Amino acid sequence: MxxxxxxxxxxxxxxxxxxxxxxxxxxxxxxxxxxxxxxxxxxxxxxxxxxxxxxxxxxxxxxxxxxxxxxxxxxxxxxxxxxxxxxxxxxxxxxxxxxxxxxxxxxxxxxxxxxxxxxxxxxVTQPPVVSADSDQHYLYLGMADLATMNVTGSYTSAGVRVGNQTFRAWPMPGGKPGLFSLFAFAWNMPPGTMPLAYASNAAGNDVTMPLTVVFPKKEQPVYTQHEIQLTDQFMQKVLGELDPNGTGDPVERFVKINTEMRKSNNKTLADLRLKTVDRFLWHQPFTRQSHAQAEATFADVRSYIYHSKKIDQQVHLGYDLAVTQHVGVEASNDGRVVWAAPIGIYGNCIVVDHGYGLQTIYGHLSRIDVHEGDMVKRSQIMGLSGMTGMAGGDHVHFAMQLDGVQIDPKEWWDEHWIQDHVVRRVDLPGFGK
Ligand SMILES: [Zn+2]
Incomplete structure (x- = not known):
């Protein structure tokens, strides 16, 4: 066989x-x-x-x-x-x-x-070499600053790193040598965190140099505590709009919107950092909505009270600006619209990019009159205020972010601050003229 x-x-x-x-x-x-x-x-x-x-x-x-x-x-x-x-x-x-x-x-x-x-x-076997300016950078919670730096050797990314947040560096405008980085010391950054100028390359080399910083302890912003009384009417409005098909305990559903949806909406906003351009689109200080009352300011700590019980706490990362109902929402500065659509708790929302990762955010609009990609001028009306999303009354939620990190806009409303922190260190053509 x-x-x-x-x-x-x-x-x-x-x-x-x-x-x-x-x-x-x-x-x-x-x-x-x-x-x-x-x-x-x-x-x-x-x-x-x-x-x-x-x-x-x-x-x-x-x-x-x-x-x-x-x-x-x-x-x-x-x-x-x-x-x-x-x-x-x-x-x-x-x-x-x-x-x-x-x-x-x-x-x-x-x-x-x-x-x-x-x-x-x-x-690429040699690490890049990074050297940062020797300025004293005053750090305030929730505020921004600008550092200049030089990087030599082969590198693929450079900027300022603060804790686990990174802020990109950009070539100096006007063809000048060197780089600069707008960076923020976030509202919740542990004091004592050292901002580092960094450069890394594709071979895995990463070099850093600490910035020279001062952290004036006594002058740090103190966040104010607020209690938000949740009425049944407000709760119904929010649930009906943001969780229309949900079932179960209204309080649990509200808290879920206020925590999980808020977190995901903030991520959507932060990701817009990549939709920026490497030039200043503006040359005047930022403006605040005309004639508006600030009903809430940056980093207010809000306790949410329902039937005399605290059910949640969140930090409010913007200004609530109220005028009258359906008032024209003004662009805070020249820029390019990078978002014009609803974002969960922020309702109908517009985000304007001003270049180098600096962006303004406008929430709760009743109407949006611009489109993604539109160029807008300072004070141009982009839509109408309203109370879409998690808003109990007609107002504009105005916020600002730098490379995806939400910051206090107030410094950017201040011409002297911009002169001192930005214009002194980089060319911002036409600023203040
Ligand atoms: Zn708000």
């Missing part, structure tokens, strides 16, 4: 070779791998039904080739991810500049066919 089986196998052999024995491994490397440093992880994913008998990584630079890594044992698996590091640590001959990473995977199949893969990469 043996002979016929062998014969059958022989007959089948060419067919099985065609199916599995002479296939080439398929190989892929994350497209984001474009730079290597001292020891950069390279994950290589290989598929071959017969496994991989050998995988090698080679670096080629200036006509020379250096073996960077190779497998020590074959893999029988049809689907293998190889993880290894390449860089100047294991290949000290590498110089900063361009090189080629070559990866070859050899099939575990009968003919050991090899797949060749190659990509041009940059070698």
């Amino acid at each position: 043996r002979i016929p089986i062998i014969a059958a196998n022989l007959l089948l052999l060419p067919l099985s070779l065609a199916l599995t024995g002479c296939g080439k491994p398929s190989l892929d490397v994350d497209p984001s791998l474009t730079t290597i440093g001292q020891a950069t992880p390279v994950p290589v994913h290989v598929q071959d039904s017969r496994g991989v008998s050998k995988l090698t990584a080679t670096l080629a630079q200036n006509g020379a080739q250096y073996q960077a890594w190779q497998t020590t044992a074959p893999s029988k698996s049809a689907d293998t991810t190889f993880n290894f590091n390449v860089g100047s640590k294991t290949t000290p001959q590498l110089r900063d500049g361009s090189a080629h990473l070559i990866i070859e995977a050899t099939s575990g199949g009968l003919f050991h066919r090899t797949t060749h893969w190659e990509r041009e990469i940059s070698v």
Whole structure:
């Protein structure tokens, strides 16, 4: 019985070779791998039904080739991810500049066919060097400032880092050398947090230099405590508008809107940081809604009271400006509309970008008369005030954010502050004229 089986196998052999024995491994490397440093992880994913008998990584630079890594044992698996590091640590001959990473995977199949893969990469072994200005930066909770800096060497991002928040640096306007960064010390940043100028590159290098700062303890803003009495009428209005199909305990639903929806709406606002331009779109101080009374100010701490019981607490990150019903909502400064649509608790909302990550926010409108992409002028009417979203009466919720971090707008209404903190350090063409 043996002979016929062998014969059958022989007959089948060419067919099985065609199916599995002479296939080439398929190989892929994350497209984001474009730079290597001292020891950069390279994950290589290989598929071959017969496994991989050998995988090698080679670096080629200036006509020379250096073996960077190779497998020590074959893999029988049809689907293998190889993880290894390449860089100047294991290949000290590498110089900063361009090189080629070559990866070859050899099939575990009968003919050991090899797949060749190659990509041009940059070698960056030296960290960038960052130096920040030597100004004394006065830090106030919820307020902004501007730092200038220089970065040399290869870098992919730079700016000011405060705790876990980052504020981008931009090339100086007017073609001057160096960079600048508008940054904020957030209303809830732990005092003592040191703002750092930073620069990092694609090879994973990250360098920092602390700014020179003063934190005047006694002059810090004191947030005022407020009690908001929730009436059944207000509760019904909010639930009907923001959770129309919800069921269950109204208090629980309200608290969910006030916490989870608020958080998600603030994230939507913060993400608009990426819709900015690298130039000043404005050249005058920001304005406050004309004739408006401030009913609430920045970082008021609000306790929500329902039937004499505190059910929630939130911090109000803007100004509530009231005039009369359906008053024209004015753009605080020249800029470009980057949002004109409802955002949950903020109701019908407009966000205007003023360049370099500085944006103004207008909430609770009854009508929006601008569109995303529109350029607006300072004091231009963009819509009408109202009480959409979580608003009990007609007003404009006016807020400001810097690279996605909400800040107190009041300094930006002040020409002297802008002169002292912005114009003194960077060119803001035409400012104050
Ligand atoms: Zn408000």
